[in-house]
Amino acid sequence: MxxxxxxxxxxxxxxxxxxxxxxxxxxRNSWAHxxxxxxxxxxxxxxxxx
Numbered sequence: 001m002x003x004x005x006x007x008x009x010x011x012x013x014x015x016x017x018x019x020x021x022x023x024x025x026x027x028r029n030s031w032a033h034x035x036x037x038x039x040x041x042x043x044x045x046x047x048x049x050x
Contacts, residue, residue, distance in 0.1 A: 016024060027033060 016027070019027075
């Protein structure tokens with residue numbers, strides 16, 4: 001069932017500080033960081049409502 005989100009999705013960085021440095025660098029330089037910062041907030045969730 002669709003429910004509109006009134007808050008930000010779980011952050012990519014929820015357990016980020018617990019990761020080894022090489023993984024942190026990998027994520028910062030990958031498409032995932034850009035997707036989380038630019039694409040996720042721009043998704044209009046109302047389009048997916050029934």
